[in-house]
């Protein structure tokens with residue numbers, strides 16, 4: 168049994184509620200899936216009403232029997248009310264296909280076949296309705312179900328046409344009826360075939376949509392990450408800083424901006440090569456992620472510079488994480504390939520001030536970093 172997710176549409180149209188919205192909720196309910204199922208039933212009801220109108224016209228011009236038409240019309244309306252009651256009460260959810268599309272299609276085709284037999288000289292007009300029902304079916308039924316309904320239609324129409332040629336030969340001449348039957352069979356076959364192709368196309372589209380969503384998520388991820396270190400890149404860090412500033416303006420926690428610059432990094436590049444320099448940057452990033460608090464966010468600011476967004480919880484705490492990082496780097500190889508080299512860094516801290524533009528805090532952190540470099544490097548300064 169297929170599970171139904173109870174997707175709800177707005178249940179309360181509001182105080183200035185318009186009547187149509189309330190009436191819609193009353194007639195169709197508030198579950199969006201059930202509403203869709205009832206919309207399908209509405210289409211079947213529309214086709215049925217057209218057939219009943221044709222039958223009524225046939226009665227009016229004396230081409231059909233009033234009692235037979237009245238009986239058939241009563242059966243049609245009873246079935247539609249029955250389907251409506253099943254869907255509205257939720258009984259349809261017990262079935263493997265809660266849309267009840269297949270029984271509705273069978274019902275519609277049976278009705279049209281009966282109308283074919285009752286409309287005498289007008290019966291040719293009903294054939295098109297068979298195709299119309301199948302077109303609806305193509306969008307709501309699986310190809311296997313479309314095939315079953317098509318075969319059912321051909322069999323029922325075969326029986327009805329045979330019966331009509333036997334009992335009303337005046338209006339149902341065998342040669343013409345054979346042609347009608349052949350046409351019905353060909354249309355049903357073609358629709359079955361098309362339904363399979365439509366399903367293939369839908370499956371392909373679905374697969375492509377999933378692949379595109381995956382690619383988009385990947386692109387978004389790549390756009391926010393630094394390729395070398397895997398850390399958030401400068402753009403992402405700016406977004407995060409802005410978000411923290413906004414949150415702070417709304418009463419959120421205070422934070423610090425810290426810019427870290429590796430000391431004499433050019434020397435590593437010049438001595439061991441650019442690839443070794445890259446490995447050092449990667450090792451530094453990995454180490455920082457391990458040592459800093461989980462609430463602190465480190466990103467690559469550019470070159471051998473990193474920016475750390477530190478939450479001030481509790482006050483005074485932010486500098487401790489960076490001090491721990493300095494300590495840890497003093498006893499850890501700069502990278503697996505440089506076991507004897509140690510990385511040192513200078514750091515500039517700026518406490519984010521109430522309502523200041525984020526660029527201002529960054530600029531202060533930058534000045535603090537410059538002061539740390541001037542003070543001999545391998546130290547931190549707060550401004």
Ligand SMILES: Nc1nc2c(ncn2[C@@H]2O[C@H](COP(=O)(O)OP(=O)(O)OP(=O)(O)O)[C@@H](O)[C@H]2O)c(=O)[nH]1
Pocket residue numbers: 395428429430431432433434436440441442443444445448469470471540544
């Ligand atoms: N391997 C590697 N090197 C980089 C990368 N980005 C920047 N650099 C190098 O980092 C070095 C930075 O040099 P400087 O600005 O002189 O800084 P420094 O040598 O660290 O000196 P101070 O900052 O004054 O301590 C340059 O040699 C850049 O080429 C990178 O992605 N990979």
